[in-house]
Amino acid sequence: MYESINYISESDAEALLKVPALTYECFGYYNAIEHLILRLTKYLRIPTPSGAFSHKETVTNFSQL
Numbered sequence: 001m002y003e004s005i006n007y008i009s010e011s012d013a014e015a016l017l018k019v020p021a022l023t024y025e026c027f028g029y030y031n032a033i034e035h036l037i038l039r040l041t042k043y044l045r046i047p048t049p050s051g052a053f054s055h056k057e058t059v060t061n062f063s064q065l
């Protein structure tokens with residue numbers, strides 16, 4: 001993960017290209033990590049929130065483990 005982000009940030013591309021590429025890359029990793037957190041909380045039978053604030057509640061539930 002670090003190498004991928006570092007490669008993009010150190011490339012010779014202009015900031016106009018780098019910023020969206022880095023944003024896309026980081027959101028992809030964030031979504032993957034959040035998905036793993038959801039799977040773990042479901043496996044541990046911790047109530048899984050849904051709705052507009054589900055992401056924040058999921059992270060809160062995970063941090064309380």
